[in-house]
Amino acid sequence: MILLDGKKTSSDIKDEIAIKVAELKQQGEKTPHLAAIIVGNDGASRTYVNAKVKSCEKVGFNSTLVELPDTISEADLLAKVEELNNNDDIDGFIVQLPLPKHIDEHKVTLAVSPAKDVDGFHPESVGRMMLGLPGFLAATPAGIVELLDRYDIETSGKECVVIGRSHIVGSPMSVLMWRNSKIGNCTVTITHSRTKNLAEITKRADILIVALGKPEFVSADMVKEGAVVVDVGIHRVEDASKKSGFRLLGDVKFDEVSPKCSHITPVPGGVGPMTIASLMMNTLQAIDMK
Amino acid sequence: MILLDGKKTSSDIKDEIAIKVAELKQQGEKTPHLAAIIVGNDGASRTYVNAKVKSCEKVGFNSTLVELPDTISEADLLAKVEELNNNDDIDGFIVQLPLPKHIDEHKVTLAVSPAKDVDGFHPESVGRMMLGLPGFLAATPAGIVELLDRYDIETSGKECVVIGRSHIVGSPMSVLMWRNSKIGNCTVTITHSRTKNLAEITKRADILIVALGKPEFVSADMVKEGAVVVDVGIHRVEDASKKSGFRLLGDVKFDEVSPKCSHITPVPGGVGPMTIASLMMNTLQAIDMK
Numbered sequence: 001m002i003l004l005d006g007k008k009t010s011s012d013i014k015d016e017i018a019i020k021v022a023e024l025k026q027q028g029e030k031t032p033h034l035a036a037i038i039v040g041n042d043g044a045s046r047t048y049v050n051a052k053v054k055s056c057e058k059v060g061f062n063s064t065l066v067e068l069p070d071t072i073s074e075a076d077l078l079a080k081v082e083e084l085n086n087n088d089d090i091d092g093f094i095v096q097l098p099l100p101k102h103i104d105e106h107k108v109t110l111a112v113s114p115a116k117d118v119d120g121f122h123p124e125s126v127g128r129m130m131l132g133l134p135g136f137l138a139a140t141p142a143g144i145v146e147l148l149d150r151y152d153i154e155t156s157g158k159e160c161v162v163i164g165r166s167h168i169v170g171s172p173m174s175v176l177m178w179r180n181s182k183i184g185n186c187t188v189t190i191t192h193s194r195t196k197n198l199a200e201i202t203k204r205a206d207i208l209i210v211a212l213g214k215p216e217f218v219s220a221d222m223v224k225e226g227a228v229v230v231d232v233g234i235h236r237v238e239d240a241s242k243k244s245g246f247r248l249l250g251d252v253k254f255d256e257v258s259p260k261c262s263h264i265t266p267v268p269g270g271v272g273p274m275t276i277a278s279l280m281m282n283t284l285q286a287i288d289m290k
Numbered sequence: 291m292i293l294l295d296g297k298k299t300s301s302d303i304k305d306e307i308a309i310k311v312a313e314l315k316q317q318g319e320k321t322p323h324l325a326a327i328i329v330g331n332d333g334a335s336r337t338y339v340n341a342k343v344k345s346c347e348k349v350g351f352n353s354t355l356v357e358l359p360d361t362i363s364e365a366d367l368l369a370k371v372e373e374l375n376n377n378d379d380i381d382g383f384i385v386q387l388p389l390p391k392h393i394d395e396h397k398v399t400l401a402v403s404p405a406k407d408v409d410g411f412h413p414e415s416v417g418r419m420m421l422g423l424p425g426f427l428a429a430t431p432a433g434i435v436e437l438l439d440r441y442d443i444e445t446s447g448k449e450c451v452v453i454g455r456s457h458i459v460g461s462p463m464s465v466l467m468w469r470n471s472k473i474g475n476c477t478v479t480i481t482h483s484r485t486k487n488l489a490e491i492t493k494r495a496d497i498l499i500v501a502l503g504k505p506e507f508v509s510a511d512m513v514k515e516g517a518v519v520v521d522v523g524i525h526r527v528e529d530a531s532k533k534s535g536f537r538l539l540g541d542v543k544f545d546e547v548s549p550k551c552s553h554i555t556p557v558p559g560g561v562g563p564m565t566i567a568s569l570m571m572n573t574l575q576a577i578d579m580k
Contacts, residue, residue, distance in 0.1 A: 106421075106423060110423075122417070123413075123414050123416075123417030123418045123420070123421055123423060123425070124413050124414045124417055125417065126413075126416070126417035126420045126421060127412070127413030127414055127415065127416035127417030127418075127420070128413045128417075130413070130416045130417070130420060130457070130461055130462075131396075131413055131416060131457050132457070133396060133400075133413060135413070156484050157484045157485065157486045165468055165469070165470075167420070167421050167422070171420060171465070171468075172420075174464075174480075175461070178455055178461075178480050178482065179455070180455075180482075180484075185482075185484040186484075187479060187480070187481050187482075187484075187485040187486070187491060188479065188480050189477060189478065189479040190464075190468050190477070190478050191477050192468065192470075192475075192477075194446050194447045194470075194475040194476075194477075195447065195477040196447045196477070201477065
């Protein structure tokens, strides 16, 4: 069993980006600049945003963190988005989700200029991915594709099963796995809460991508011998034996599933760091999108 | 075996739209107006466009046919598109594909305003469909959904297999069949030229949607007893016994497959007329999109 080490791969990618950024600077080109809007004080959101800012520093991007109170009105948040759309120094930006309940997330996503949409959440970005046109790929699915590519996983003609049809992972992941591309050309089955006989379907998978958001949902009897398993879930569960008081679990029962796999992502250190690497790749790409 | 009669269903839908249009007119509202651009003299394209214009007349829409020579430059065609984008009287328009080889179809598709994109081909329309946001659905897949709905086909939890991953049928069809909707909630498998053991996969299908574009490709041994089969293909083959000199075939061997089916679309008279009904529904919807 080979571990798909997202932490190391992400670090390699960031080293490569850092070299490109250094070259850009040497050539007198603009330094890529990523901004992030965070609303309120959600602990997990803050952790994610801080990791993104830290990654910007590592690769040599400029970064701007826009911190807004959770009492901000939708109109004021939309005005902030518009300000970033119009700020020529900022190449790409993200609005960290989730947003407070009084704000319509769709409205905010739609307000981000597609040319700066480095999260790949805008309908135009999603449509461009579907149609194979240049544009920003959703960060998590694109990170998974990159990880599979760097481990030379053969995908063409394989059966890929995706668990979960979310807009930010399951749905775009399915598209990326069926499209005609180096990583792609799979026969893809997308499963979800209405799927019957799920275990029977997941056992067909040469490549199983798990993104339903339930801790340790996938057990060994659901996985084919020799499968490649990608675990997108990440959950904090209390654990008094840990200094932090918690441990992180994925959507897959790692201990029992991993011995059956040819390759598997760990949690943490699998898909999570690749999402950030993707965001950095998208931001580098953004300097050519304006 | 029940025939999914697209011709009759399309005619019913057009009757319903005609009533709504008459009401709109009575209330002094604007008459919906569909325009179609056709470039050159391709026989099949002209047949399709004429059928669309005729349908407009039937439902009481205004229609405008813009006929351009196949020598037109890309710039002049784009200027025409921009003119229709800016013409307030026109609610929606289509550019009949294919276009002559010297014109970039993607560029033309991208030039159509998403607010008038009644074919549902623009990336923003495609992305909105993916994300479940209001927007125009691609006409052929939406027509198939409408047909399944009007025949009360139960889809939730069923296995749906789609043959073909094209941008205008297979890919959007897959999304519509997995999304959480009355017609939807299927476990969807998308197959294509790289798929191995295709017959084994298609035999899993409770609902089989065939859109690969090869005459009589699907044989009885590829279909499960009791399946619902939707045949998107349409091919002219020479037939000296016919007055016209040709007959129309689908992607499915109708004679041998139909006895195994619970429901099947005929060719012609199945999916084709539903595509036009969809276009009429999209145009009616377009008057609220401006």
